[in-house]
Amino acid sequence: MASISSLGIGSNLDLSSLLTNLETAESQPLVLLQQRQVSYTSKLSAYGQLQSALGTLQTAAKKLSDPAFFLGVKATSSATDVMSASAGNTAAAGIYNINVTQLAQAQSVVAAGQASAKTAIGTGTITIDFGTIAGGSYDAASGKYTGAGFTPDASRTAVPITIDAAHNTLEGIRDAVNAAKAGVTASIVNDGSGTPNRLVLTSTETGKASSMRVSVAGDAALANLLNHDPAGTQNLQQTVQAQNAELTVNGIAVTSASNTVKESIQGTTLTVLKTGTSTLSVARDTASVETAINDFVKAYNALQSTASTLTTFDTDKKTAAALVGDSTLRNLQTSIRNTLTSPQAGGTGDLTMLSQIGVSFQKDGTMSVDSDKLKSALATNLDGVSKLFSSATSSTTGYGKQLDALVTKATSTGGVLKVATDGINTSLKQLDEQYTDMQARVDAKVEYYRAQFTQLDLLVSKMNSTSSYLTQQFASMSSDN
Incomplete structure (x- = not known):
């Protein structure tokens, strides 16, 4: 069967261009579907931007919705090189004079020097327990006690x-000592002498009750090296004495086994760094609340900016943003505005409106903050500001709680934004299916045209061949006559 290698070559007709034009015409519904897909995709992206802005606002509102946030206390040290401090919600406000006279430290003891750290000494079992050394006298030069007693710490179990x-x-x-994790770290120090290798044992905990007592059961050489009882035979030399931190708080003596001193001042943790004096100021942390309220206003204004961008109409280009005239966005904006302008329930003298703390709405729909008025409200009525945004007894009272609930409802299943987003996703899925079906019909139609044009090409080609043959025959007959 004859065939055509290139459409139109047999008939000398521009069938290829004709087929292309027919395909373009048949594909016009696909173009319209693509335009609808682009429109829905743009709207879906716009809803994503809106949800992101709502999420930022919700985060800011949720922070203010927690009554505990307003109970924050800030501790400030006048000499941060002497002491730092942190305060919890139960901290008592006040001014405290701190005098640090001694830091807590961990005991360190050292064994007699050995010529080599790799020479065998002996085997056995080392047992280290901890306790307090008291009484007697101490010679700092030799690192030994005379006439002292040792009281074990009953809360710590010795590890063999x-x-x-x-x-x-x-x-x-x-x-072996380090692997046992027995509350001691071991190291070897080279002191440069003829027998330079010295085993150093250091308690992992500070405080007087972390002094070490070492007993050895085994080879005599091992016992002679490490046996150490502060109340008896002492084969180790103490190089660092175990001691507690000592300080006074407003003249009251305080001791601590650690340099982290907890609850010497109610709800406050002190970290002593060196000896010296410092004044500690403990006060309600209004600065953090002020920052949080400003962040809340910024988040609201950012939402308004996003909404404005998504509903802009460019008169010059005659183009509209994705959510121009969108009821979902408009309803959300109205709900949020209504929430923030509705007075909170309160008794006589309570704060009920944002304007009372210096937060007010502007003509363009944004909010502004009067810093002086806000600072004054926080300084004189922090509890009232707290109740304006949160409630310890109600899940529906306070702007923070109400706005948090509003955004949660809007973005959860059945909420206006969730419904709108799901509807667009459903429409996009349907458009994808329609596009696939229509593309198949267009392809089938084009293939039908191609088959018809191919047949036409073959037919015209044959007719041209027949015409050429007959012309030649007539010409031959004429020449014979």
Whole structure:
């Protein structure tokens, strides 16, 4: 069967261009579907921007909806190199004079020097317990006690440490102690002498009750190196004495096993850094509340800016933004505005409106903050400001709680924004299906045209061939006559 390699070559007709034009005409419904898809996609993207702006506003509102946030207390040290502090909600406001006379420190003891850290010493079991050294006298030069007593800390259980043949060197003892995690860290210090390698044991906890007592059951060499009882035989030399932090708070003596001193002032934690004096000011943290309210206003204004961008009509280009005339956005804006302008329930003298703390609406729909008025409200009536945004007894009272609930409802299943978004997604899915079906029909129609044009091309080609043949025959007959 004859065939055509290129459409139109047999008939010398521009069938290829004709087919292309027919395909373009048949595809016009697809173009319209694509335009609708672009429109819906733009609207979906706009709803995404709106939801993001709502989320930022909700985060700011939720922070203000928590009554505990308004109970925050700030502790300020006048000498941060001496002491820092943090305060919880239960901290008592006031001014406190702090005098740090001693820092807490961990005990450190050192063994006699060894010529090599790799030479075997002996095997056995080391047991380290902790307690308080009291009484007697202490010679700082030798690092030894005379006539002292040792009272074990009953809250800490001694951990036996096995020194086997694989750990019977100074390095092995160090590794075995560290692996046991017995409240002690071990290291080796080279002091540069003829027997320079010295095992150092340091308590992992500070405080007087973390002094060490070391007993050894095993080889004599191991016992002679490490046996250490502050109330008896002391084979180790104390290089750092265990001690508590000592300070006074308004003249009252305070001791702490740690340099982190908790509850010496109600609800406050002190971290002492060096000896010296400092004044600690503990007061309600109005600065954080002021920042949060300003952030809330900024988030509201950002939402208004987003809404304005999404509903703009460009008169020069005659183009409209994705949500021009959109009822979902308009209804959300109205609901939020109504929420923030409706007075809160309150008794006589209570704050009931945002304007009472310096937050007011402008003609363009945004909000502004009168900083002086806000600072004054926070300084004189922090509890009233708290009730304006939150409530410890009601889930529906306070602008923070109400706005948080409003956004949650709008973006949850059945909410106006969720319904609108789901509707667009459904429409896009339907358009995709319609496009696929229509594309199949267009392709089928174009293939039908192609088949018809191919047949026409073949027919005309044959007719042209026949015409050429007959012309040649007539010409031949004429020449014979």
